[in-house]
Amino acid sequence: MTALETSGTGTVPAAGAAAPAAGGALGQPVSDHPRRARLRLWGELALFLGPALALFLTFVVYPVISAARYSLYQWNGVEQFEDADFIGLENYARALFGGTDEATKSAFTTAYAEPFQAAFSHTIGILVLSIVIQLPLGLLIALVLNRRFPGRSAVRVILFAPYVLSEVIAGTMWLIIFDPNGVATELMNAVGLHPPAGGWLEDQTWGFWVVFFIITWKYIGLAVILFLAGLSGVPQELQDAAAIDGASWWQTQWRINIPLIGPTIRIWVFLSLIGSIQLFDMVWVLNQGGTTGQYSTIATYMMQIGFFRNDWGFGSAIAVIMFMLSFVVAVFYVLFVLRRDNSDAPRKVKRA
Amino acid sequence: MTHFRRAGAMVAFASSAALLLTACSSDSEPEGSENPDTTSSAASGDSDAPVTLTWWHNGVAGDTGENSLGDYWDKVAADYTAEHPNVTIEIEQIQNEDLQRTRIPTALQSGDAPDIFQQWxxxxxxxxxxxGYLMDLSEPLADDIERLGGAVAPWQADGVTYGVPFQFAVEGVWYRKSLFEQAGITEEPTTMDELSDAVQKLKDAGITPIAVGAADKWPAAHWWYNFALRSCSQDTMSTDTAALDFSNPCWLDAGTQLEDFLGTEPFQDQFMSTVAQTGATSSAGMVANGEAAMELMGQWNYFVYEGFTDGSDEAIQALHDDLDWFPMPATSSGEGDPTASMGGGDGFSCYKDAPAECADFLSYLVSDDVQRGYVEAVGGLPVAPAATDAITDPVLQEIAQTSSNAGYVQLWLDTLLGTNVGGALNDGIAAQFAGTGDAQNTVDLMTAAAATQ
Incomplete structure (x- = not known):
């Protein structure tokens, strides 16, 4: 398995071989004037990186820092920010355990900490379930679609179609399907079953699962397409060799195809993790996380409390918590999981 | 609160063009000409210096492309600038929620706000x-405030007037006369017991008694507001909502009464999934299509119901013939005035740095004639008492009558309490409807939100 996997990343040495050549071009300028060359290098860097960097600083870094600043204040978003009260980390305390003030602690726990915990657990639930359910499902579909059969392209297109639809259109469509008098209810009635008592989305236990079903429907296409792309890179010779050795279809998948698309799977898991933490648009269109927040996510709760309740400081604190969560998960994943895919190339460059 | 507007983009464009022409042509008038029309108290000193007023309002074209409100405001601005050649009015029409939630707050923050803007x-x-964003209108509009009466109160803070309403109306229960007849109900319910009887009769006849758009939260919340109006005395109502103190037992009682009412199962199946105004399965759609007998709503729903017809005059007339209205019934207990009504409206404020002409224009906007024109053009309910004679529709007349007969009119509680505490209140009531929170939880959520500000 390990041996195969290394050969699976067969393009890596080639890239590594190309890298020293490029590095040499930078380190040993063709020009006779090293200073002018360095100046040119900086000029090129400024020209190509500058605009992107300026946009990144203005629209990503600055808002992140602003949100961190707002999160330390009690601010209603109406008064000028200069008039807002500085309350330190109280907004974070309110979100996490109801605040430090004993007089309001129990009230804040019910009103703020519990809805936040609910939103947090829904987000983590979607994150875990995405890996546990969407990964095997996507893999299975991709493996099946990797075989040749009549109508394969049509099935691929149909599976990928939901991913191309905009979230708002897809969400509205599902709202209509899951309407109390909608298609889903009629189907259930037709087969003699009862739809959930509180309504598909509004039922306290069904709501979350219905939303998870919709999310899976929406995003499984991306997983399948990515895995299919990975599978098309697996050399046919290996499959033929396995077939000659008498391996069954299932053995071929398990021992050759799946290990060889490991890097693709790991990248998909990364995208899925970040996407789950930041999940907003689809859930928002589906009635803003539910009338009682039964399928709220951290992002929809942030929107509700910050934007619609004008509790900007608290909303910013939620935003910072969400940012930290994404950041920690991303750093952890890149350091410990994606490392095996990335680390080879730079090491070889250094050796060269 | 969502309002339903209809009107025509082409007409709007034509009116805007007319407005521009008026503005241009009036420039050519001789400078020194005396303006006998400048009767306002606000016009002080150099009234001839050119002034530009920017005006943001929520009169946008609806699904049908009609925009009767936007068109009427264009006409009002054109008429005003014709009389005041030195004033130019630049109008921006912005969708209600965008205007209230995004555009106005951002503009006020930035310090570059429109001179006149919608005020709820x-x-x-x-x-x-x-x-400190709003202009004090108490002085320049003193006469108008007296003429308009109590409806101005929601646009005042600490005794200072910061805005004026052009529309104000109470809410009540809309119902289908034919469905009431079918169920054998002969009288409009005046007490909660009678309402419960009617609900039972409708259920026996296999008719959904009441539609509520609980997925939007506020339509459900209005039931609680009305119970609170019956439970709490006028004094408690005004003192507690100002102090944000909800320890008086009457607030808890409102929730308990709601729970009792919910216990009689008066609403349609799966009401938590029903929205208020969008689509045939919305609560308004149910009533308009005769699938539910009643709905508690503001006067705007008259026009929302019309939107579910095919738009022909006959269809609208048929709907009007079968649609009637009664005020929220009285409860058997409580310290509240049984004739008090919940209500709300729309108004305008001037930005603090706006020119003095802003106040003068608002004075013109709420004058009796302009208010009368508003009734005729838009079909809304005016604030100026003298303009009520322009209402011709019998149902709207009844609503106006209820307004003026009410012991007092209480502004929607979510609007009154502001977005934070008001939002917490609506969340709590939605939880009561969904069965996940009780009466105490609603009061607790309000109290917690109040403690954060």
Whole structure:
């Protein structure tokens, strides 16, 4: 398995071989004037990186820092920010355990900490379930679609179609399907079953699962397409060799195809993790996380409390918590999981 | 609160063009000409210096492309600038929620706000006033405030007037006469017991008694507001909502009464999934299509119901013939005035740095003639008492009558309490409807939100 996997990343040495050549071009300028060359290098860097960097600083870094600043204040978003009260980390305390003030602690726990915990657990639930359910499902579909059969392209297109639809259109469509008098209810009635008592989305236990079903429907296409792309890179010779050795279809998948698309799977898991933490648009269109927040996510709760309740400081604190969560998960994943895919190339460059 | 507007983009464009022409042509008038029309108290000193007023309002074209409100405001601006050649009015029409939630707050923050902007009153106005964004209109509009009467109260904070309403109306229960007849109900319910009887009769006849758009939260919340109106005395109502103190047992009682009412199962199946106004399965759609007998709503729903017809005059007439209205019934207990009504409206404020002409224009906007024109053009309910004679529709006349007969009219509680506490209240009531929270939880959520501000 390990041996195969290394050969699976067969393009890596080639890239590594190309890298020293490029590095040499930078380190040993063709020009006779090293200073002018360095100046040119900086000029090129400024020209190509500058605009992107300026946009990144203005629209990503600055808002992140602003949100961190707002999160330390009690601010209603109406008064000028200069008039807002500085309350330190109280907004974070309110979100996490109801605040430090004993007089309001129990009230804040019910009103703020519990809805936040609910939103947090829904987000983590979607994150875990995405890996546990969407990964095997996507893999299975991709493996099946990797075989040749009549109508394969049509099935691929149909599976990928939901991913191309905009979230708002897809969400509205599902709202209509899951309407109390909608298609889903009629189907259930037709087969003699009862739809959930509180309504598909509004039922306290069904709501979350219905939303998870919709999310899976929406995003499984991306997983399948990515895995299919990975599978098309697996050399046919290996499959033929396995077939000659008498391996069954299932053995071929398990021992050759799946290990060889490991890097693709790991990248998909990364995208899925970040996407789950930041999940907003689809859930928002589906009635803003539910009338009682039964399928709220951290992002929809942030929107509700910050934007619609004008509790900007608290909303910013939620935003910072969400940012930290994404950041920690991303750093952890890149350091410990994606490392095996990335680390080879730079090491070889250094050796060269 | 969502309002339903209809009108024509082409007409709007034509009116805007007319407005521009008026503005241009009036420039050519001789400078020194005396303006006998300048009767306002606000016009002080150099009334001839050119002034530009920017005006943001929520009169946008609806699904049908009609925009009767936007068109009427264009006409009002054109008429005013014709009389005041030195004034130019630049109008921007912005969708209601965008205007209220995004555009106005951002503009006020930036310090570059429009001179005249939509103002919904209550807690939001109080917060803007406290931040010092609003012009004090008490002096320049003193005569108008007296003429308009009590409806101005939601546009005041600490006794200072920061805005004026052009529309104000009470809410009540809309119902289908034919469905009432079918169920054998002969009288409009005047007490909660009678309402419960009617609900039972409708259920026996296999008719959904009441539709509520609980997925939007506020339509459900209005039931609680009305129970609170019956439970709490007028004094408690005004003192507690100002102090944000909800320890008086009457607030808890409102929730308990709601729970009792919910226990009689008066609403349609799966009401938590029903929205208020969008689509045939919305609560308004149910009533318009005769699938539910009643709905508690403001006067705007008259026009929302019309939107579910095919738009022909006959269809609208048929709907009007079968649609009637009664005020929220009285409860058997409580300290509240049984004739008091919940209500709300729309108004305008001037930005603190706006020119003095802003106040003068608002004075013109709420004058009796302009208010009368508003009734005729838009079909809304005016604030000026003298303009009520322009209402011709019998149902709207009844609503206006209920307004003027009411012991007092209480502004929507979510608007009154402001977005934060008001939002917490609506969340709590939605939880009561969904069965996940009780009466105490609603009061607790309000109290917690109040403690954060």
């Amino acid at each position: 009153g209550g807690g939001e106005l109080a917060a803007q006033a406290e931040a």
